[in-house]
Amino acid sequence: GQQVMQIPQYQHVQEGEDFTTYCNSSTTLSNIQWYKQRPGGHPVFLIQLVKSGEVKKQKRLTFQFGEAKKNSSLHITATQTTDVGTYFCAGYFGNEKLTFGTGTRLTIIP
Amino acid sequence: SAVISQKPSRDICQRGTSLTIQCQVDSQVTMMFWYRQQPGQSLTLIATANQGSEATYESGFVIDKFPISRPNLTFSTLTVSNMSPEDSSIYLCSVEGETGAIETQYFGPGTRLLVL
Numbered sequence: 626g627q628q629v630m631q632i633p634q635y636q637h638v639q640e641g642e643d644f645t646t647y648c649n650s651s652t653t654l655s656n657i658q659w660y661k662q663r664p665g666g667h668p669v670f671l672i673q674l675v676k677s678g679e680v681k682k683q684k685r686l687t688f689q690f691g692e693a694k695k696n697s698s699l700h701i702t703a704t705q706t707t708d709v710g711t712y713f714c715a716g717y718f719g720n721e722k723l724t725f726g727t728g729t730r731l732t733i734i735p
Numbered sequence: 736s737a738v739i740s741q742k743p744s745r746d747i748c749q750r751g752t753s754l755t756i757q758c759q760v761d762s763q764v765t766m767m768f769w770y771r772q773q774p775g776q777s778l779t780l781i782a783t784a785n786q787g788s789e790a791t792y793e794s795g796f797v798i799d800k801f802p803i804s805r806p807n808l809t810f811s812t813l814t815v816s817n818m819s820p821e822d823s824s825i826y827l828c829s830v831e832g833e834t835g836a837i838e839t840q841y842f843g844p845g846t847r848l849l850v851l
Contacts, residue, residue: 668778668827668840670839673837724780728777730775
């Protein structure tokens with residue numbers, strides 16, 4: 626079946642350090658979305674990437690979609706305590722169902 | 736964006752019983768989904784709740800265990816039947832909406848279920 630894997634599963638960083646999570650799909654994606662889930666909360670949409678090689682930025686967050694549209698990354702520069710949470714990528718494989726990645730749980734050490 | 740509420744927010748249930756979770760949206764939506772998120776895990780789609788017809792279930796989920804109703808475009812229920820401890824999870828409903836020109840999913844706050 627269609628799977629979306631993320632690495633690492635967990636990441637602990639010192640406040641101020643950078644953080645990156647990688648998302649890999651077994652097959653080509655129509656587009657990819659990123660969600661953030663704060664501890665005890667629900668997933669909240671961050672961004673969508675559609676084009677091959679696309680790069681988008683939101684303040685300290687940089688999102689990238691691979692050339693083959695099978696992988697993506699989220700990079701956070703100079704992490705802050707508010708960045709704590711689990712980051713999920715999610716992709717459409719050409720149907721209407723969103724498949725979520727395994728997630729990366731980010732912990733910030735003050 | 737859509738505002739979604741779920742009831743109950745949490746519950747503790749005995750094995751063998753059933754729990755019905757309600758999901759209410761503040762606007763009419765076509766696509767409504769039910770997800771399960773086991774502790775520390777990702778989201779797994781249970782089914783798509785279709786208005787006026789039977790829900791579409793994903794592999795591994797069956798109607799007898801997770802009956803779903805969708806009487807109108809703003810409301811749906813998910814029942815977890817004959818519960819066992821393995822059903823302890825967060826159950827989330829979501830709807831498809833638009834953020835700008837992009838179709839995204841908006842999630843309810845979730846129902847935290849513990850089965851003893």
